[in-house]
Amino acid sequence: MPDTPQQPDTTPPEFGSVDEVADRFAAHGYITDRRLATTVFLLSRLGKPVLLEGPAGVGKTELAKTLAAVTGRRLLRLQCYEGQDESRALYDWDYGKQLLYTQMLRDKIGDLTADAPDLATAVGRIEAQDSVFFSERFLAPRPVLEAVRGERPAVLLVDEVDRADEALEAMLLECLAEYQVSVPEIGTFTAKIPPYVVLTSNNTRDLSAALKRRCLHLFLDYPDADRELEILRAKRTGLPEAAERHLVQVVRGLRALRLRKNPSISETVDWARTLAVLGVEELDPQVLAQTVNVVLKYERDLNQALDVLPRLVDPNRALPEPGHGHGHEHSHRHGHSHGHGHSHGHEHGHSRNRRASRP
Ligand SMILES: Nc1ncnc2c1ncn2[C@@H]1O[C@H](COP(=O)(O)OP(=O)(O)O)[C@@H](O)[C@H]1O
Numbered sequence: 285m286p287d288t289p290q291q292p293d294t295t296p297p298e299f300g301s302v303d304e305v306a307d308r309f310a311a312h313g314y315i316t317d318r319r320l321a322t323t324v325f326l327l328s329r330l331g332k333p334v335l336l337e338g339p340a341g342v343g344k345t346e347l348a349k350t351l352a353a354v355t356g357r358r359l360l361r362l363q364c365y366e367g368q369d370e371s372r373a374l375y376d377w378d379y380g381k382q383l384l385y386t387q388m389l390r391d392k393i394g395d396l397t398a399d400a401p402d403l404a405t406a407v408g409r410i411e412a413q414d415s416v417f418f419s420e421r422f423l424a425p426r427p428v429l430e431a432v433r434g435e436r437p438a439v440l441l442v443d444e445v446d447r448a449d450e451a452l453e454a455m456l457l458e459c460l461a462e463y464q465v466s467v468p469e470i471g472t473f474t475a476k477i478p479p480y481v482v483l484t485s486n487n488t489r490d491l492s493a494a495l496k497r498r499c500l501h502l503f504l505d506y507p508d509a510d511r512e513l514e515i516l517r518a519k520r521t522g523l524p525e526a527a528e529r530h531l532v533q534v535v536r537g538l539r540a541l542r543l544r545k546n547p548s549i550s551e552t553v554d555w556a557r558t559l560a561v562l563g564v565e566e567l568d569p570q571v572l573a574q575t576v577n578v579v580l581k582y583e584r585d586l587n588q589a590l591d592v593l594p595r596l597v598d599p600n601r602a603l604p605e606p607g608h609g610h611g612h613e614h615s616h617r618h619g620h621s622h623g624h625g626h627s628h629g630h631e632h633g634h635s636r637n638r639r640a641s642r643p
Pocket residue numbers: 313314315316339340341342343344345346347484515518549550
């Protein structure tokens with residue numbers, strides 16, 4: 285096993301404690317919980333990459349960005365995608381620059397080959413100059429090499445690694461194991477100060493056991509109600525706190541519905557901002573029904589949500605509804621479902637009607 289390139293004696297720890305992580309992240313508007321703050325603390329102390337798995341919109345990418353902001357490190361982001369090849373991830377040669385130089389140096393190159401007796405000799409002489417053109421000067425670093433080579437300490441974000449092919453994953457793993465990248469023509473670059481590495485995955489495929497073994501692993505789920513409220517507060521959505529608290533409950537109710545796509549944290553934030561702009565101070569089923577498309581993007585999800593919104597907004601009203609509905613509400617509902625309707629025929633009567641029948 286080669287030595288790890290870390291130098292714990294010369295590199296001061298960036299975080300003094302788990303609490304300090306939480307505080308500094310909060311100061312940058314990112315609300316952690318204990319597990320998350322601990323993982324970041326360990327990442328900074330153990331020099332291991334961290335792998336964040338979880339649904340979209342729970343703050344995986346943002347965590348890496350915030351880590352860079354908090355520590356003053358440079359953020360280098362490798363966005364993974366299907367069919368991505370190594371050269372995009374590690375390094376590439378700057379062909380344009382090579383070409384430009386050879387054009388401009390045409391005379392010089394001409395001199396080299398001018399008295400060559402035959403083509404093979406001429407080619408041989410040019411080849412002898414390879415090391416000039418395949419040198420660091422013509423290297424186009426991509427994020428991984430940059431993270432290893434750069435002078436300034438970096439946070440390397442390998443985003444949505446589950447989208448990359450397994451081959452690329454394996455190659456990344458190799459680099460991350462020792463924080464080094466080999467360029468055959470030049471040699472091996474080893475990080476002076478190991479980058480903080482954050483990998484994220486939306487779980488579209490299983491990642492290799494080797495990758496999981498190598499990393500600190502954290503499953504990031506939707507936050508609990510308190511933390512989600514704290515996030516909303518941190519974002520200064522403009523909605524009164526009581527309404528924000530209420531909204532968090534509604535969103536949590538929506539997430540329990542087994543929708544095709546759950547509302548993410550950022551969508552909760554968007555919803556709060558939307559309501560604030562509309563001047564809403566207290567939540568009611570109507571205004572939520574009118575704006576729920578901010579958080580739900582599939583029609584089936586929307587319809588399902590419209591059905592349950594009144595109950596989510598006011599859980600106490602839920603029980604009496606079917607039994608005691610024989611006043612106003614009942615007749616209204618009847619009227620609508622027989623459709624002298626405001627709602628179009630093809631729309632699913634129930635949800636619309638129930639919504640429409642609210643006073
Ligand atoms: N813990 C958090 N604190 C503050 N904002 C958060 C938090 N988690 C998520 N967000 C907000 O949600 C948005 C989406 O998060 P993002 O990191 O893009 O999600 P993911 O990468 O998991 O899909 C962020 O831009 C941020 O505004």
